[in-house]
Amino acid sequence: xxxxxTIIGTGPGNPNQTTPQALQAIAAxxxxxxxxxxxxxxxxxxxxxxxxxDNRQEIDRARAALxxxxxxxxxxxxxxxxxxxxAMAAAICEAIEAGPETWRRLDLVVLPGVTAMLxxxxxxxxxxxxxxxxxxxxxxxxxxxxxxxxxxAVAEAGLVIALYNPISRSRPWQLATAFKLLREILxxxxxxxxxxxxxxxxxxxxVVPLGEADxxxxxxxxxxxxxxxxxxxxxxxxxxxxxxxxxxxGP
Amino acid sequence: xxxxxTIIGTGPGNPNQTTPQALQAIAAxxxxxxxxxxxxxxxxxxxxxxxxxDNRQEIDRARAALxxxxxxxxxxxxxxxxxxxxAMAAAICEAIEAGPETWRRLDLVVLPGVTAMLxxxxxxxxxxxxxxxxxxxxxxxxxxxxxxxxxxAVAEAGLVIALYNPISRSRPWQLATAFKLLREILxxxxxxxxxxxxxxxxxxxxVVPLGEADxxxxxxxxxxxxxxxxxxxxxxxxxxxxxxxxxxxGP
Numbered sequence: 158x159x160x161x162x163t164i165i166g167t168g169p170g171n172p173n174q175t176t177p178q179a180l181q182a183i184a185a186x187x188x189x190x191x192x193x194x195x196x197x198x199x200x201x202x203x204x205x206x207x208x209x210x211d212n213r214q215e216i217d218r219a220r221a222a223l224x225x226x227x228x229x230x231x232x233x234x235x236x237x238x239x240x241x242x243x244a245m246a247a248a249i250c251e252a253i254e255a256g257p258e259t260w261r262r263l264d265l266v267v268l269p270g271v272t273a274m275l276x277x278x279x280x281x282x283x284x285x286x287x288x289x290x291x292x293x294x295x296x297x298x299x300x301x302x303x304x305x306x307x308x309x310a311v312a313e314a315g316l317v318i319a320l321y322n323p324i325s326r327s328r329p330w331q332l333a334t335a336f337k338l339l340r341e342i343l344x345x346x347x348x349x350x351x352x353x354x355x356x357x358x359x360x361x362x363x364v365v366p367l368g369e370a371d372x373x374x375x376x377x378x379x380x381x382x383x384x385x386x387x388x389x390x391x392x393x394x395x396x397x398x399x400x401x402x403x404x405x406x407g408p
Numbered sequence: 409x410x411x412x413x414t415i416i417g418t419g420p421g422n423p424n425q426t427t428p429q430a431l432q433a434i435a436a437x438x439x440x441x442x443x444x445x446x447x448x449x450x451x452x453x454x455x456x457x458x459x460x461x462d463n464r465q466e467i468d469r470a471r472a473a474l475x476x477x478x479x480x481x482x483x484x485x486x487x488x489x490x491x492x493x494x495a496m497a498a499a500i501c502e503a504i505e506a507g508p509e510t511w512r513r514l515d516l517v518v519l520p521g522v523t524a525m526l527x528x529x530x531x532x533x534x535x536x537x538x539x540x541x542x543x544x545x546x547x548x549x550x551x552x553x554x555x556x557x558x559x560x561a562v563a564e565a566g567l568v569i570a571l572y573n574p575i576s577r578s579r580p581w582q583l584a585t586a587f588k589l590l591r592e593i594l595x596x597x598x599x600x601x602x603x604x605x606x607x608x609x610x611x612x613x614x615v616v617p618l619g620e621a622d623x624x625x626x627x628x629x630x631x632x633x634x635x636x637x638x639x640x641x642x643x644x645x646x647x648x649x650x651x652x653x654x655x656x657x658g659p
Contacts (some may be wrong), residue, residue: 178424241529247537250652267530279518286498299657314561338415401501406550
């Protein structure tokens with residue numbers, strides 16, 4: 158017997174930003190795997206099974222979910238934001254490639270969601286209005302030297318940069334180092350946006366120039382967007398400024 | 409009197425992927441500006457006014473919408489996907505910066521949506537599972553040389569590349585040129601994904617190696633995702649392959 162595995166993105170945290178497709182999949186699911194705080198947001202019914210695990214145990218969680226789906230049943234794996242952006246979809250695929258043949262025959266569905274950088278960008282105006290990239294600042298699974306090389310390459314090429322996983326208790330210095338590196342390439346006036354829990358009661362949102370960007374403004378759940386040299390700030394009386402990257406770009 | 413301007417992203421086309429927040433804003437809107445085919449998807453009520461314009465008239469549309477909002481009323485500007493990704497939010501910000509002071513005082517709200525690359529990636533597996541970028545291949549508003557420089561920089565840095573606006577009647581050769589350039593940097597086996605209208609009846613989805621990627625597989629509404637050297641393909645009997653980028657990266 159072969160079941161179904163649905164990898165669900167719930168969006169950035171505001172329940173109003175979860176797609177109807179994701180809500181339907183959650184209503185139909187029987188067993189749910191995910192990071193505890195994400196599962197808490199789902200309002201599951203008593204008969205829906207909840208298997209919470211720590212945020213760092215992605216590959217174990219992926220294997221457990223695949224195993225449960227292979228035994229039959231309707232299994233869901235839940236990510237915040239979009240499951241394909243620094244989240245569970247890649248871990249599931251890794252586990253499938255290394256796992257038994259039966260896992261390849263599963264009915265696997267990935268449901269996209271609004272990823273954090275899109276919610277933060279919408280709150281700011283349109284900082285991703287031109288070419289941009291998303292880079293994870295975590296050096297748990299890649300060497301720090303590679304991250305520095307990538308940051309340098311994209312900043313020199315004029316891309317706006319969205320940083321995921323900017324900081325954590327076990328990675329305390331990486332964000333400050335990234336700011337320092339970027340200040341060597343970009344103007345100190347380049348806007349930097351810190352966005353966290355956008356659209357929720359505990360929302361945190363600030364815009365500062367790169368020259369004054371302080372890693373203390375970020376925590377694990379913050380998405381940091383660093384403009385390009387062309388990104389602009391429009392000041393507005395009594396409101397947050399608008400930050401946007403023009404559609405046109407110079408030579 | 410000052411009205412409200414809401415910039416709405418409707419998601420990639422499957423109505424089930426439009427957020428409840430966007431649906432509520434559409435229900436409350438009085439006047440709608442947008443590209444005709446996007447407005448057609450909204451199921452507006454007879455009293456809701458529809459002002460359709462051509463896809464290339466973004467800045468004129470932005471000014472007209474700002475002007476209508478400044479005269480009062482609840483004005484909506486509609487984009488497919490996410491309005492902040494190569495869409496209307498940046499055009500509105502540009503118009504505000506160049507426009508009258510009253511436009512800065514408008515109640516401006518941007519509602520994010522699932523952008524095309526996320527829907528295509530979900531259909532494929534997890535090709536954006538690691539660092540990635542989004543680049544518009546349109547040289548209407550930036551020089552082609554800059555696009556080539558950016559493609560080279562991100563491919564050499566190991567980022568997965570999502571291409572927006574890959575081809576159009578007036579830009580017939582750019583995608584083939586991009587593939588040629590990328591074949592000089594990436595292995596010819598690198599997976600290339602063509603995704604169009606994912607989740608709709610006219611869905612088009614293919615995966616080919618970079619060495620065989622043909623621009624004929626794309627049209628104006630296609631999002632093309634080009635893997636990094638680390639992106640992998642898992643073949644599955646009787647199903648589309650899974651394409652994913654591992655969370656870990658070398659060297």
